[in-house]
Amino acid sequence: MKRRKLRRRESERYRIIDFLADVTFFIPELLFLPIRLLIWMIRPLARLISDIF
Structure with a gap:
């Protein structure tokens, strides 16, 4: 029993x-x-800018 606990x-x-x-x-x-x-923050901004122009 003690061996199993150890x-x-x-x-x-x-x-x-x-x-x-x-x-x-x-x-x-x-x-x-x-x-x-940084990539996750830049992608939506780039898409937003490309949609505007």
């Missing part, structure tokens, strides 16, 4: 490998988010 506790811990995996997916998102926001 195995569960060890398997549920947040490990360094989990942290590194999260960081490798999170950093590119932080880098590309401002570029995406």
